[in-house]
Amino acid sequence: MSLHALEPNAGAEHSHGAGQRVSMQYENIHQQNESYLVGMWSFLVTEIMFFGGLFLAYSLYRVMYFDTYLEAHQFLLQYNFLGLMKGGFPWLGTINTAVLLTSSLFMVLAVYNAQIGQRIKTILWIGTVVACAMVFMVVKYFEYTNKLHEGLYPDRNFNYARALYILKTEHAGHDSGGHAENPRANRAWTAMKEAEKAGAKLSEEGLEIPATQTAKLTAGMDQRLTSIPNGTIAFSVPNVAFTHYNAEAQHARLFMSIYFCMTGLHGIHVSIGIAMMVLLMFFYWIKHPCVDDYMPLEMIGLYWHFVDIVWIFLFPLMYLIS
Amino acid sequence: MSVSTLDSHDAPVVSHGHTRAAHGESPYGVDNENYINTDFSIKSWLLTVDHKRIALLYLFSVSMFFLLGGLAAGLVRLELTAPKGQILSSDAYNRVFSAHGIIMVFLFLIPAVPAILANFALPLMIGARDLAFPRLNLLSWYVYMAGGTCILISLFSGGVDTGWTFYTPYSSIYANGNVALCLMGVFLGGFSSIFTGLNFIVTVHKMRAPGMTWFRLPLFVWAMYATSVIIMLGTPVVAVTLLVVLVERTLGFGIFSPELGGDPVLFQHMFWFYSHPAVYIMMLPALGIINEIIATNCKKRIFGYEFVAMSSLAIAAFGFVVWGHHMFATAQSMYSSMVFSIISFLVAVPSAVKVFNWIATIFKGSVELSSHMIFALGFIGLFVIGGLTGMYLAAIAVDVHLTATYFVVAHFHYVMVGGALLGFMGGLHYWWPKMTGRLYPEFPAKLSAIIQFVGFNMTFFPQFIVGYLGMPRRYHFYAPEYQIWHVASSAGSTVLGIGFMMPVCYLLWSWFKGEKAVANPWGAVGLEWTIPSPPVTHNFLEIPVVTWEAYEYHGEHPAHDILDHAHDHDKDPQHASPVREETHV
Numbered sequence: 001m002s003l004h005a006l007e008p009n010a011g012a013e014h015s016h017g018a019g020q021r022v023s024m025q026y027e028n029i030h031q032q033n034e035s036y037l038v039g040m041w042s043f044l045v046t047e048i049m050f051f052g053g054l055f056l057a058y059s060l061y062r063v064m065y066f067d068t069y070l071e072a073h074q075f076l077l078q079y080n081f082l083g084l085m086k087g088g089f090p091w092l093g094t095i096n097t098a099v100l101l102t103s104s105l106f107m108v109l110a111v112y113n114a115q116i117g118q119r120i121k122t123i124l125w126i127g128t129v130v131a132c133a134m135v136f137m138v139v140k141y142f143e144y145t146n147k148l149h150e151g152l153y154p155d156r157n158f159n160y161a162r163a164l165y166i167l168k169t170e171h172a173g174h175d176s177g178g179h180a181e182n183p184r185a186n187r188a189w190t191a192m193k194e195a196e197k198a199g200a201k202l203s204e205e206g207l208e209i210p211a212t213q214t215a216k217l218t219a220g221m222d223q224r225l226t227s228i229p230n231g232t233i234a235f236s237v238p239n240v241a242f243t244h245y246n247a248e249a250q251h252a253r254l255f256m257s258i259y260f261c262m263t264g265l266h267g268i269h270v271s272i273g274i275a276m277m278v279l280l281m282f283f284y285w286i287k288h289p290c291v292d293d294y295m296p297l298e299m300i301g302l303y304w305h306f307v308d309i310v311w312i313f314l315f316p317l318m319y320l321i322s
Numbered sequence: 323m324s325v326s327t328l329d330s331h332d333a334p335v336v337s338h339g340h341t342r343a344a345h346g347e348s349p350y351g352v353d354n355e356n357y358i359n360t361d362f363s364i365k366s367w368l369l370t371v372d373h374k375r376i377a378l379l380y381l382f383s384v385s386m387f388f389l390l391g392g393l394a395a396g397l398v399r400l401e402l403t404a405p406k407g408q409i410l411s412s413d414a415y416n417r418v419f420s421a422h423g424i425i426m427v428f429l430f431l432i433p434a435v436p437a438i439l440a441n442f443a444l445p446l447m448i449g450a451r452d453l454a455f456p457r458l459n460l461l462s463w464y465v466y467m468a469g470g471t472c473i474l475i476s477l478f479s480g481g482v483d484t485g486w487t488f489y490t491p492y493s494s495i496y497a498n499g500n501v502a503l504c505l506m507g508v509f510l511g512g513f514s515s516i517f518t519g520l521n522f523i524v525t526v527h528k529m530r531a532p533g534m535t536w537f538r539l540p541l542f543v544w545a546m547y548a549t550s551v552i553i554m555l556g557t558p559v560v561a562v563t564l565l566v567v568l569v570e571r572t573l574g575f576g577i578f579s580p581e582l583g584g585d586p587v588l589f590q591h592m593f594w595f596y597s598h599p600a601v602y603i604m605m606l607p608a609l610g611i612i613n614e615i616i617a618t619n620c621k622k623r624i625f626g627y628e629f630v631a632m633s634s635l636a637i638a639a640f641g642f643v644v645w646g647h648h649m650f651a652t653a654q655s656m657y658s659s660m661v662f663s664i665i666s667f668l669v670a671v672p673s674a675v676k677v678f679n680w681i682a683t684i685f686k687g688s689v690e691l692s693s694h695m696i697f698a699l700g701f702i703g704l705f706v707i708g709g710l711t712g713m714y715l716a717a718i719a720v721d722v723h724l725t726a727t728y729f730v731v732a733h734f735h736y737v738m739v740g741g742a743l744l745g746f747m748g749g750l751h752y753w754w755p756k757m758t759g760r761l762y763p764e765f766p767a768k769l770s771a772i773i774q775f776v777g778f779n780m781t782f783f784p785q786f787i788v789g790y791l792g793m794p795r796r797y798h799f800y801a802p803e804y805q806i807w808h809v810a811s812s813a814g815s816t817v818l819g820i821g822f823m824m825p826v827c828y829l830l831w832s833w834f835k836g837e838k839a840v841a842n843p844w845g846a847v848g849l850e851w852t853i854p855s856p857p858v859t860h861n862f863l864e865i866p867v868v869t870w871e872a873y874e875y876h877g878e879h880p881a882h883d884i885l886d887h888a889h890d891h892d893k894d895p896q897h898a899s900p901v902r903e904e905t906h907v
Contacts, residue, residue: 025450025451031528035528042554046557049558052559053559057566061585250582251583254577254583257570258577
């Protein structure tokens with residue numbers, strides 16, 4: 001009660017019950033708790049709008065480039081994961097979904113224990129939530145590094161051919177013992193094969209398009225390459241096979257951009273959640289006065305459920321396209 | 323001006339059941355103690371959680387940015403006096419008008435009224451000791467300063483030539499300025515305003531004094547509530563949009579990039595989904611201030627109170643469904659354009675509700691032509707011109723002719739400068755005695771209100787004409803036949819500049835040398851006028867119980883009692899404690 005006693009405040013009163021303090025600006029504990037909750041829910045509304053912008057971009061491009069979405073999302077699946085199942089299945093995404101959903105249950109238990117004043121149990125349950133969140137981030141780390149390794153990081157070095165090549169020759173190989181065509185990846189794969197016929201070299205490193213064709217492609221796409229003489233390039237058209245492949249690759253890069261933006265933003269939210277929960281565990285551990293009140297944990301709980309719900313939308317939209 | 327002799331020594335608010343004022347001792351403590359003079363240390367200012375002190379922090383920093391943005395505007399006007407420019411290179415010119423736009427929109431107009439005036443007045447007006455989340459309030463100032471610093475660094479280390487709209491793919495790929503840092507600054511500024519808006523929403527919902535029902539709220543509070551709703555729903559969208567541009571620029575992703583099949587117009591949709599409502603973030607608080615000023619200076623309840631309150635919410639709601647009128651000249655489908663055009667016309671209805679109700683309030687009121695009233699009257703005139711030219715631009719066919727001309731520039735300056743800025747000035751003059759405890763000299767204040775009004779019209783009316791004649795906005799060089807209009811506009815801008823510098827001088831002077839203000843210098847009836855000027859740190863010693871309607875100038879109201887009994891409260895302490903009496907009703 002010491003912190004509050006310092007406040008020169010006539011109107012505030014101490015709460016009944018579990019050590020909640022009423023701050024100077026509130027009349028009583030009910031007003032304070034309700035304000036906290038209205039504040040947190042309002043904040044979550046802003047978060048919904050925050051993610052909403054990206055969901056809008058996702059939806060627009062899904063309508064415009066549905067086939068690309070269908071093909072590119074295969075890179076989010078695992079093939080022959082630990083020998084469990086042949087063919088593509090979003091194993092890592094599923095694990096993350098399960099982990100995150102379970103962590104929400106643990107969060108509820110933590111809040112419940114905080115409300116009835118069970119300090120040690122509260123710390124343990126928050127610890128469990130943090131552990132789940134860590135698992136989520138570790139899995140995410142493996143997913144991301146895998147994408148980067150396959151050339152799917154959507155910057156200028158995006159290498160769709162390499163990813164396609166790995167998907168077809170290595171992963172799909174487990175499917176039926178040979179280079180079986182995965183019917184879902186046909187458009188981009190076909191475009192790549194056509195490009196190969198037109199003179200490009202296909203290998204694990206990607207598609208090596210002849211320099212003259214590259215120049216023509218980039219001249220159309222990127223006006224900044226001013227070193228290319230204007231007159232010769234601007235009106236020379238690249239081979240149609242390369243144009244097709246290029247379009248497929250660029251649209252896939254769009255999809256991967258959205259994938260990294262949305263899951264990255266979600267990952268940042270998970271990380272912030274971890275930081276806040278660790279801080280709160282520390283406060284519970286040292287019996288800091290601020291956690292005599294269960295409201296801080298209650299609000300982080302609300303935040304955590306929100307992070308969970310965002311993932312519930314992200315998972316089907318990214319991993320389960322069909 | 324109604325003057326009472328009451329000063330903060332004998333403010334009639336009661337603590338603990340008896341009127342200490344009657345015994346010659348202020349219930350608010352000895353020696354005029356108030357929120358300003360409790361502690362003068364730097365630390366006490368930088369770590370304050372008092373909404374009134376944070377408002378002053380904002381007042382200082384926002385004013386600095388305003389002067390900077392104004393300097394950039396002055397440079398632009400100077401440059402445009404000759405068809406081929408005066409002193410700047412074209413590249414520098416682009417950076418200067420971008421700096422003007424970015425500073426004025428994100429660092430001045432959006433925080434000006436909410437973070438300064440509403441931060442100060444809103445808790446006082448609803449009878450609260452502070453906002454719901456005082457520490458969040460302080461955080462919002464720090465985030466604002468961080469954002470402002472990012473923007474300043476980016477502007478002084480190379481600058482940004484994207485304009486304040488950051489249209490892609492120019493901003494994401496081609497611009498060679500320090501765009502990423504600037505985007506980061508705007509992003510942070512957005513979060514600062516989200517924190518403020520969130521604080522207001524919770525405060526208005528949960529912190530109203532007993533008896534302060536929704537329809538007893540001052541209309542400024544209604545306007546701030548509507549503004550906060552817009553801030554909460556709109557700002558996160560532009561935040562994520564700019565974040566994506568930032569990611570595109572720094573990490574090389576491409577979401578708005580046409581190179582990848584992305585849609586740059588999607589950026590414009592997402593940008594204007596916020597940035598159109600954002601003009602109402604700038605406008606609604608000013609509209610709210612005008613209610614307070616007019617009611618006070620006419621000594622009348624605002625005519626059609628409920629309609630004015632609801633019109634704020636209506637403007638907020640309509641504001642979210644008109645963004646497409648910024649894109650009539652893009653590939654947007656004709657049918658969406660038609661719908662956006664029709665809804666844009668509809669915004670005129672709640673706006674006109676406000677204007678007509680103000681006029682009805684002034685009608686047969688005992689109008690006091692004080693300086694803030696002159697600001698308010700100037701506001702009404704400029705807002706009507708700005709609003710009606712908005713109707714021109716909402717008409718698709720006219721807009722196709724006028725898009726990206728100086729007509730648009732003049733239109734939004736009429737609304738933003740003539741509207742929001744004059745409203746801010748009026749509000750600053752209106753609450754200045756409450757904020758500082760000092761009265762400013764009336765004559766220079768009236769003069770500056772008139773000079774601002776005249777200078778404003780001199781600056782921006784020529785731009786309507788030159789825009790209609792075809793002068794495109796943002797151009798550095800222009801055809802010589804437009805020069806006369808540009809010279810007229812630049813001449814006006816010097817008058818406007820003088821008009822803005824005057825308040826800086828006499829307000830600063832009054833802070834130190836001005837006549838001490840009484841609790842209720844204007845004879846107003848808001849709760850903020852029932853406590854001393856300046857208030858004590860926790861505003862109210864005892865939370866008042868409200869039993870009167872808003873703007874009750876002809877009935878029972880503690881503010882009347884303050885005026886009526888200021889002279890005789892020694893004789894009858896009970897009359898000097900109306901707030902307490904009300905609690906026993």
